[in-house]
Amino acid sequence: xxxxxxxxxxxxxxxxxxxxxxxxxxxxxxxxxxxxxxxxxxxxxxxxxxxxxxxxxxxxxxxxxxxxxxxxxxxxxxxxxxxxxxxxxxxxxxxxxxxxxxxxxxxxxxxxxxxxxxxxxxxxxxxxxxxxxxxxxxxxxxxxxxxxxxxxxxxxxxxxxxxxxxxxxxxxxxxxxxxxxxxxxxxxxxxxxxxxxxxxxxxxxxxxxxxxxxxxxxxxxxxxxxxxxxxxxxxxxxxxxxxxxxxxxxxxxxxxxxxxxxxxxxxxxxxxxxxxxxxxxxxxxxxxx
Numbered sequence: 001x002x003x004x005x006x007x008x009x010x011x012x013x014x015x016x017x018x019x020x021x022x023x024x025x026x027x028x029x030x031x032x033x034x035x036x037x038x039x040x041x042x043x044x045x046x047x048x049x050x051x052x053x054x055x056x057x058x059x060x061x062x063x064x065x066x067x068x069x070x071x072x073x074x075x076x077x078x079x080x081x082x083x084x085x086x087x088x089x090x091x092x093x094x095x096x097x098x099x100x101x102x103x104x105x106x107x108x109x110x111x112x113x114x115x116x117x118x119x120x121x122x123x124x125x126x127x128x129x130x131x132x133x134x135x136x137x138x139x140x141x142x143x144x145x146x147x148x149x150x151x152x153x154x155x156x157x158x159x160x161x162x163x164x165x166x167x168x169x170x171x172x173x174x175x176x177x178x179x180x181x182x183x184x185x186x187x188x189x190x191x192x193x194x195x196x197x198x199x200x201x202x203x204x205x206x207x208x209x210x211x212x213x214x215x216x217x218x219x220x221x222x223x224x225x226x227x228x229x230x231x232x233x234x235x236x237x238x239x240x241x242x243x244x245x246x247x248x249x250x251x252x253x254x255x256x257x258x259x260x261x262x263x264x265x266x267x268x269x270x271x272x273x274x275x276x277x278x279x280x281x282x283x284x285x286x287x288x289x
Contacts, residue, residue, distance in 0.1 A: 004253070004287050005281055006033040006199075007263035008067040012272050017041050018054075023064060027277040031064035033106065033196075033263050036093050037072060043092040051099040058101075066261040067104035067143065067169070067196045068097045075218045076110030077127035078120050087130050094140045103140050104196045106169040110218075111148040111211045112157045124157070128166050136165025141195045143167045147174030148214045151186030158193050168193040170253075171265070172244045173200035177234035179210040183244055184252045191256025199262040199283060201242030208233035236268050239279040250286055263285075 008029045010020030017040050024032040034041055046054065060064060070093040072086050097105050109128060113121045131142045142165060146154065154188070158166060168190045172183035187194070206229055213233065214220040226232055240246065264279045266272040 003259055004250070004283075005030045005064070005066070005259075005261045006283050006287075007033060007064075007261040008276050008280070009062050009069075009198075009263060009265045010034045011069075012264070012266045012276060015274065018057070021058065021061065021063065023273060025061045028280050029063075029264070029274065029276075031066040031261055031263075033067040033069055033261075034065070035071075036096055036105075037069040037070060037089070040239070041068075041096075041149035041200075043096045044139070046096060048099075051212070055100055064261075065097075065100050065102040067102055067106050068093060068100070070094075070105040070107045071145075072107070073218070075215070076108050077124055077131075078110035080123045080126075083127045087127060087134075090131055090142070091134050094135050094138055094142075097140050098138050104167075104169075105135065105140060106143045106145055106196060108145050108147070108214075109209050111214050112153055113151055114149070115128050116156070116160065119158070125160060128157075129161055129163050132161060132163030132165035134165065136163060140164055141167040143196050145174065145198070146168040146171050146186060146190070147178050148210045149181060150181050151189035152173075154186075155189045155193075158190075166193075167195040169196045169198065170194050171198040171200055172249055173198070173236060173242065174200040176243045177202040177204050177236070178208070178213050180204050180207070184248050187249065187252035187256055187258075191258070193251070194256065194260075196260055197253070197258070197262055199239060199264045199279060200236065200266075201239045201244045201246075202234055202236045203242045204234050206231065206233040236266075237265075238269075239264070239282045240276050245288055246282075
């Protein structure tokens with residue numbers, strides 16, 4: 001039986017990267033994901049000595065670096081004119097991942113159109129092939145985070161790439177909250193590509209267009225979208241309080257042979273540390289660890 005590892009996003013503790021990593025240890029997790037595009041953990045701010053020291057700190061704490069977050073924000077790689085610089089930045093993050101001892105970099109690439117002849121589909125293919133070729137050459141996987149599209153659309157897109165360095169970061173809450181998709185079905189469809197997961201929960205409150213929601217986040221117009229919809233279209237909640245069927249979801253992950261990290265993400269709430277600690281216990285009770 002596949003055995004999972006429990007992680008947490010260090011940034012969710014809102015303490016800065018080094019104290020955030022120590023907080024991961026305090027809640028009893030085994031590893032962490034950390035943001036590496038800007039700030040203290042950005043490649044240009046981590047020289048060779050800093051990379052060695054950070055890795056040594058993690059080893060002293062007994063923590064694994066489950067993944068780096070390489071999310072550029074905005075519309076991901078949908079804007080062709082920005083992609084050369086974004087791909088180069090992503091390569092720098094891949095190099096950082098290698099130095100820090102992780103083989104996963106997660107990112108949102110934008111919204112994959114359902115129509116494979118859509119010009120944006122082709123732009124995303126070109127960008128992801130370039131990302132995958134470089135990442136694969138360094139033993140790293142760029143893991144596309146689920147949410148904007150169904151598992152079937154993302155699977156078709158991944159199959160079209162023909163490169164080994166692109167995979168999936170499965171976030172069940174994103175699928176439930178935004179697209180109204182079934183995470184269990186997504187696991188079955190995306191199983192061969194899953195290299196990392198987020199442990200997050202939520203509820204869908206109103207029907208909404210996933211493309212419109214992610215576009216509003218990218219453009220900074222989400223508040224206006226909420227006003228037009230007459231309220232929030234979804235809500236993130238602590239694990240076990242949302243619409244993710246955790247027993248079925250974890251069984252599906254076992255069924256496809258996934259044995260990596262369930263990395264707890266808590267983007268809201270007044271006391272994320274307490275919520276993450278509860279989430280660790282919630283997951284341990286379900287995986288028998």
